[in-house]
Amino acid sequence: MALDQKIIEEFERIVGKDNVSTSPAVLYTYGFDASIYHNDPEVVIQPTSTEQVSEIMKIAYANGIPVVPRGAGTGLCGAAVPIEGGICLAMQKMNRILEISVKDLWVDVEAGVVYNDLNAELAKHGFFFPPSPGSAEACQVGGMVATNASGMRAVKYGATRDYVLGLTFVRANGDIVRCGTRTIKDASGYQLARLMCGSEGTLGVITEITFKLTTKPKKSASALIAFNSVVDAGKCISAIIAKPLIPASCELMDSTSIEAVNKARGNPLPDANALIIVEVDGETDEIIQRDLKIVEEVAKEQNATTVTPSLDPKVIAKWNDARKSVLASLSALKPGYSCVSLADDMGVPISKVPEAVERFQAITRKYNVIVAVYGHASDGNLHTKMLLKVGDKDEWDRGIAAVDEIFKASVELGGTVTGEHGVGISKALNFQEERKTELDCILAIKQAMDPKNILNPGKAAQWRGSPLRNLRYPCKEYM
């Protein structure tokens, strides 16, 4: 059943006229995220409470209308693109930090709270929520849970899944479910709150979350280390971890990434074939000095060409800003080319980073496509971004062929097609291949939780056919 005016009026009654839109400009805007895809929803609704979400879901359920929950739209794989139309449930107005219980080590938030806003509030109490995604300034915690997002600090501090004590979600039929606890421990039945992590809107609409708090170390320092090759850089990271020394973060950039940043941002980085920025943290100066020294020694043993340790927050901020600007800088690297999210987020065992990068480079040469490699190398999470002439079908065809091989290489190395961005559309086929023994269980659970298949339908385990359709770029064959 299509979305007729009577249903729209029901939505307006629930959330108010201001929070329902069918304006073409609005539908267009909510038709894409940061991925390569686009498809308009039929209506955009901005609920302000769990109860409103429940009322909306009851109508959607009764009428078989697809519903796609959406955070800030910073996702890179199309999970928030309403590929079958229907309702876009935009969560940004549910943005309250409900309660911080310092003495109980938890915080209750609504799904639309922005990650950096939450951390600004937690910092007042000496705590933080560590995952640190690249989109920290914009992304919402509900989207982080839905994609099990992480970022720079996962090797030491874990991903979003490790901080979810409990959450509230609305089922397909409108039932409100509170799962998990506000206690540190929980052995009461199935870990539904953890199951919702990474479910990408396919099992329910997450409306509120209880995160566990953790203390922020008082001191940190970094070292910028240059190498003659990405392979050397990767070997150095494994050697640091095997000490064992688990860094707070360790960011990698290849020559294409470095070149792009230096060109776009006025040379903030030294010229090198590969760079890593290793961050160490701890409670005292003594610890970070000790750990910086270990990092320096290992780097020299592992053929670093230069090692620059720093305790200066300004210097470290310059390095980190440069690293964070890779994605934006890449699009300016080559006139006529755009930077697109294809094969953007492979995770491999840490020690396989060098081999993975070598294989990715061989594959991109084979298909004659330009790929930059960067990412969170201390947890084996490699981002590759491709530069394509986005109007050219042949470029997309070569690109997607390269991507398929990159994914297969990652899985062969014991890795996964997505470490932190999620499956969505762009990784769906390779995800299905990677997780073939899990697929029956995934589909059975999806069917059990969403029998009418209205929650973000057609994505991930349900995707069929080529990932090259509904592109938001002007390539007429694939739009």
Added chain:
Amino acid sequence: MALDQKIIEEFERIVGKDNVSTSPAVLYTYGFDASIYHNDPEVVIQPTSTEQVSEIMKIAYANGIPVVPRGAGTGLCGAAVPIEGGICLAMQKMNRILEISVKDLWVDVEAGVVYNDLNAELAKHGFFFPPSPGSAEACQVGGMVATNASGMRAVKYGATRDYVLGLTFVRANGDIVRCGTRTIKDASGYQLARLMCGSEGTLGVITEITFKLTTKPKKSASALIAFNSVVDAGKCISAIIAKPLIPASCELMDSTSIEAVNKARGNPLPDANALIIVEVDGETDEIIQRDLKIVEEVAKEQNATTVTPSLDPKVIAKWNDARKSVLASLSALKPGYSCVSLADDMGVPISKVPEAVERFQAITRKYNVIVAVYGHASDGNLHTKMLLKVGDKDEWDRGIAAVDEIFKASVELGGTVTGEHGVGISKALNFQEERKTELDCILAIKQAMDPKNILNPGKAAQWRGSPLRNLRYPCKEYM
């Protein structure tokens, strides 16, 4: 269909005659765990590989035979008791540490590996698997995953669920599923490996697990602190955490626990109405000295009667041994009484520990039962053990009435009926009440994963009727 000789012979063909037993003595032994329940299985099978488990499950599935996986049988709630007979799948022969990949931060183990054995091996490389359950010397990691077990270190290091990167399980129909990854990050689809944590054998048979490794801090120290009341002790713990200072562990004992230990073990503890043992850890002496000083200051502000900090491993070991002996000591406290696991494992928000203990004490006075309170107070996890004349129906009736109120009080305080032991039988009814909004989802997932209901059937969400039946104690009305 019952277990006839032909089926037994099929099992013998799969695992060898030595690994199949229908001897009454063996069946009796495997008919109970450390809970209050007993029911014989019809056969005990000890598989030695995932493939064998798969073959066994295919036969069980075809014939509708109940299957209960079992680790070391240290569980306290009856999760491993084969309440509907059938097959006991005893995992102790799958006890190999398959691979430790230090540079990739993971270890692959079979489900039957003993917790302490794993940590002994990890310690050689500077790593550890932190959860530290009370049954560390015996319990198996498969059981720990199946119950999402934890112990003393959860407030700082999390529970078992936080260390499971991936695992292999066998479905009801015999299909072998490998879920999760061997990478630090994983955003690929549903977190099935986390869903299996706490599933207590109802969704599949866990055969192999990949745990994340973490480094063990180089230094630790403890303080033994005495109070005039458990309420004062509880307030002190909250005040330490609110500093913020997250201790490595913080164990609480009430006067009954202290008395029991001192009587059974020759007075290792000072006489007090309540004691806490606070452990701090870190990388340097400076840090642990700093943190010990904070603990000492807070304790004095919070009306501690004595504070004894110590860096001496022998002194600390004496305190910890005394704490660990509470359960064993309680049974010797009062002639004619046994210590039984009733309401043994409530989790409350940390700041609610004082109120919880006060309410538990009021309830036990009301029902005239003897209860000792101890546990992992820094994560709000309280163990209460009851002393009962186990042959006396009236004692059980008063006990179970008190337990019901203790559970309800815990949930009213924002807590859960089980923090680390699991639901099994003894907490099933109160769990169903606590998780009433989750229950439909739990049953739908159970149905999706185990359509013939052969995996540990009748437990937790499926339990109906009184928890007082199939007792392993000589109380004829409830045996």
